[in-house]
Amino acid sequence: DVQLVESGGGLVQTGGSLRLSCAASGFIFSNYAMSWVRQAPGKGLEWVSSIGGSGGTTYYADSVKGRFTISRDNSKNTLFLQMNNLRAEDTAIYYCAKYMVYFDYWGQGALVTVSS
């Protein structure tokens, strides 16, 4: 069975940094693109970033471009999201998801709270 398990969430001050991880299992990780999708409290889903299977191509939403970096370690079946210069509006549950032009598997989410 496909499993995606996020970690690394927590409380951080405005301007601070945080690194999320997503451990994947149950599929050939390097064959698939992966994404991060977030959901602010009481709000809808927002796509954050995607990365190709080899890690050579990356895409970002305008709201995080220049502050967030997506990466992956295919030898460890792990996806990462490095988040710098965090703002209050980045407060959300961050989901990692397997991406095939649609998101067919999702993790349980990691809560990131940015507070001054």
Next chain:
Amino acid sequence: QSALTQPRSVSGSLGQSVTISCIGTTSDVGGYNYVSWYQQHPGKAPKLMIYDVTKRPSGVPDRFSGSKSGNTASLTISGLQAEDEADYHCCSYAGTLVVFGGGTKLAVL
């Protein structure tokens, strides 16, 4: 990139049908046959219900169906059941970007 437009809420009685709309542009919904729909129960992760506009993943009941006309995609749920009460999110591929709708809360009366 603007979000896709969904109604904030819809409702239907047990056994009835409801349709949720998702309005985009020629840059997303209208430009690609890559619309997907996700069901989300409170406190849970989203679940894929429809992909590539009309396709259902294995295990999703055939009561759920998707369609598209121009820049508007739709999700129809027939034979409403109590467990269908949830939030529904539409999503579209948009080239190098992905765009979601604001989500629709479905109440089953």
